Amino acid sequence: MSGVIDACLALLAFAGVLCLARLVRPGSVADRIVALDTFLVVTVSGVAVTALRVGGAFLDLVVVTCLVAFTGTLIAARYIEERGE
């Protein structure tokens, strides 16, 4: 099980790095919002897998990060809509 957790964390870290690369690559603001949202989703997965290793600690972080990602994405979307970039 420990090897599987390591493999999952490696995959998720790779996915997170790709999302961050999309975030800093030149592109529209909407692209960056999508990249950040995906990065936070990957982060939530990573927190859940890490919780499996350390025995169920800080699982509250999963729920909180889900909600922060949602709120942040919504606010950023409203921002670019109002601004009419």
Place this chain on the structure above:
Amino acid sequence: MNAGEVAVAIVLLTGSFLSVLAAVGLHRFPDVFARMHAATKPATLGLVLVLAAVAVQVDQPADTAKLLLAIGLQFLTAPVAAHMVGRAAYRTGRLLSPGTRIDELEQAARR
């Protein structure tokens, strides 16, 4: 590892791999709407698979409840967030890739 742990391991790896696919899609697709197609669906399914596998594996019922809550929240919030980002991106204009052939929203959005 017994059969249950093997099943959990397979689901965990599938979920993580879907996250990688979503991240690769962010780079490979031509415009923001195609990237949202890549980013929202596999990422959500991957997250739900990972959370479900962890929910099966943890010992405390309270931890399982938190993970199920997170799954429910994800299913509720992911479509709303994707819809808001897509609408905002369309209204800012000029974000469709040059290869787009049919823009069915063009009439409706001109109001």
